[in-house]
Amino acid sequence: MIVNGKPTNHSGQGRFWGNLLMTAVCFLLFLGCLYAMGWWSLESVWIPGGIAMVLAVLTYLIPQQLLGRSDSVDHEAIHVEATGSHRAGH
Template identity: 50%
Template structure:
């Protein structure tokens, strides 16, 4: 894919092992969130509910907010938006 004469494809940058590792770690966190809901009862709802909420926020928040923009330089991204 090209934009303003620049190639925007990200294939072949050598990040496959790191991407697979991150996917596995955060997918396990998401599965842990679902597993914590199996302990949900009417008498005991706070601990499974809070643990599910924390795990799902970590499983989705870390990849989107921390890992998603970690390779971007602020000056370069500002230039690309213009």
């Protein structure tokens, strides 16, 4: 990620507890999906299948789309005028 015109070392640096929490949430959603699939039978397809589908989509949607990408650029910070004047020849 680029902040103030300079790349940061690592986008997840200093965010251990937030990363751990989101990993736990997504893992629990995935386990819920597997549990719902355990109730799937030929007599009851739609309710366990629907629950499993929703939980599986959330498991992959949260990290991919909602949390954002690690290589994204902060467009407002990158276009900020640099402090100090750097003119050619001075």
